[in-house]
Amino acid sequence: MTPEHPARSPEPLLEARPAGRHALLVELPDAERTAAFHAELLRRRAAGTLPPVAEIVPGARTVLLDGVRDPDALARRVAGWEIPPNTADDGDAVDLPVRYDGPDLADVAARWGVAPDEVGALHASYTYRVAFCGFAPGFGYLTGLPPERHVPRRATPRTRVPAGAVALAGPYSAVYPRATPGGWQLIGTMPDPGPLWDPARERAALLTPGTRVRFVRVEDAA
Amino acid sequence: MTVKLTTVRAGALTTVQDAGRPGHAHLGVPRSGALDAPAMRLANRLLGNEPGAAVLETTLTGCALRPDRAVTVVVGGAPCPVTVDGRPAAWGGPVRVPAGAVLEVGTVTAGVRAYVAVAGGIAVDPVLGSRSADLLSGLGPAPLRDGDVLPVGRPGARAAAPAAAPWPAPPAELVLPVRPGPRADWFTPAALRAFTSAAYRVSAQSNRIGLRTEGPALTRAKEGELPSEGMVLGAVQVPPDGRPVVFLHDHPTTGGYPVIAVVAEPALAAAAQAAAGTPLRFTLG
Known part of the structure; x- marks a missing residue:
């Protein structure tokens, strides 16, 4: 089969890469279009127009479609989709209460060029979206920080980051659902992190890909 | 009771x-x-x-x-x-x-x-x-x-099957059929050839997360880390030391090291029974 190419083909918006006999890794140019493609997949699955896919796993600039009967056929299909950009009110929304009391507040403030007590107000002023999950069950990578607020990971990871720690690394913000080692910059604490991950609940993870998130500042209990 | x-x-x-x-x-x-x-x-x-x-x-x-x-x-x-x-x-x-x-x-x-x-x-x-x-x-x-x-649960009403099927023997040599991708382009042509022609061995560091290997290091054509992306069962991830790791059932769902190829799932049962030191080859197929 030889596909017809127009004389001046536009930049392809997605590239489908093989990932074994039953999966497809679809790569997109940036996080926004990845989120839009993921939302389109969920819409089509809900509408019953997507062939059976066992797992839809977004990444930073990819979506993995795993457990697919015919990956080549699906690759041809998605290449032809018109994908609308996400709008601000797509997806579920959750508010996460935060005390801005993290041990790296001063370091982050220095990188942002603001006073330490301004970090919380700034961090809580942006709206975020869960781009993807990974690292641990219920750990969501949240996009939404403007580029001037991106900070590197700590040079030396901590052997233990407590559950509920609100953290920054690269373009992402996150809340640790449970205590683990971690290299992110800690700026705050979610007072009750229990709801982030509860496998006994119908929806085990609070932060699923596509969910919109706002951080709501709460005062110190002390 | x-x-x-x-x-x-x-x-x-x-x-x-x-x-x-x-x-x-x-x-x-x-x-x-x-x-x-x-x-x-x-x-x-x-x-x-x-x-x-x-x-x-x-x-x-x-x-x-x-x-x-x-x-x-x-x-x-x-x-x-x-x-x-x-x-x-x-x-x-x-x-x-x-x-x-x-x-x-x-x-x-x-x-x-x-x-x-x-x-x-x-x-x-x-x-x-x-x-x-x-x-x-x-x-x-x-x-x-x-x-x-x-x-222990209550036994069901289902009849026990007769012992017709034989148990496969653990592999003396592990041969893992792979399909290249999704990140084969992160490796040099020489590394891609070495991957499917060199003799590897199963490493004693293997566990339920991954089958680790000993053998020639695979040289990358690109440096750096990938932005995190979804990983499939059987993905052959290549960490910075260049030794391929075959992802088994407890593998992380996302990762940042390039996946050179994916092992067909039916071959993973033999991988689970390959003791440390077992000769290992990856073949296209």
Whole structure:
């Protein structure tokens, strides 16, 4: 089969890469279009127009479609989709209460060029979206920080980051659902992190890909 | 009245496993489940259990169990001596264990993982629909410790299948068929040739997360890390040391090292039974 190419083909918006006999890794140019493609997949699955896919796993600039009967056929299909950009009110929304009391507040403030007590107000002023999950069950990578607020990971990871720690690394913000080692910059604490991950609940993870998130500042209990 | 199994000897690493918890990878939840899934299913069929009923997966040194009521078990997967109160019993077929007797599953004579299925299945509480121990993220029951007591489910009405199917022998040489991608372009042409022509060995550092290898390091054509992306079962990830790692059932759902190729899932059962030092080749196919 030889596909017809127009004389001046536009930049392809997605590239489908093989990932074994039953999966497809679809790569997109940036996080926004990845989120839009993921939302389109969920819409089509809900509408019953997507062939059976066992797992839809977004990444930073990819979506993995795993457990697919015919990956080549699906690759041809998605290449032809018109994908609308996400709008601000797509997806579920959750508010996460935060005390801005993290041990790296001063370091982050220095990188942002603001006073330490301004970090919380700034961090809580942006709206975020869960781009993807990974690292641990219920750990969501949240996009939404403007580029001037991106900070590197700590040079030396901590052997233990407590559950509920609100953290920054690269373009992402996150809340640790449970205590683990971690290299992110800690700026705050979610007072009750229990709801982030509860496998006994119908929806085990609070932060699923596509969910919109706002951080709501709460005062110190002390 | 249900049976309880007391762990007399937990062995090096014994975990409860079933068919795992697929469908939650987008939440960061590994699939988990028995690494030698055909062995789990065969052991269950021989008892009349559902094919995916929870079993025990042992590692090299087996385990010993004492039921408080008579039960029927099947020990299969990696070949190993089986005794009941010191008397030799069948490997690979049903064994009746009287109340209070000790079922001893010995050290494997080949392979890595023996499976102990019990009529009725291991009945620990499921988490996200599965009783599997996930050693990456800690979901499901913890690995067995001496003294742990496991509940057993009620045997179903299903008839036990006759022992028609043979148990495959653990591989003397592990041959893993791969399809290149999704990140084969991160490697030099020489590395891609070496990957499917060089002699590797199974590393002793292998575990339920990944089969690690010893052999030629694969040189990248690109440096740096990939932005995190979804990982499939059987993905061959190449960390900075250049030695391929084959992702097994407890693998992380996303990762940042390039995946040069993916192993076909049916070949992973043999990978689960390949002892440290086993010669290993990757072949296109």
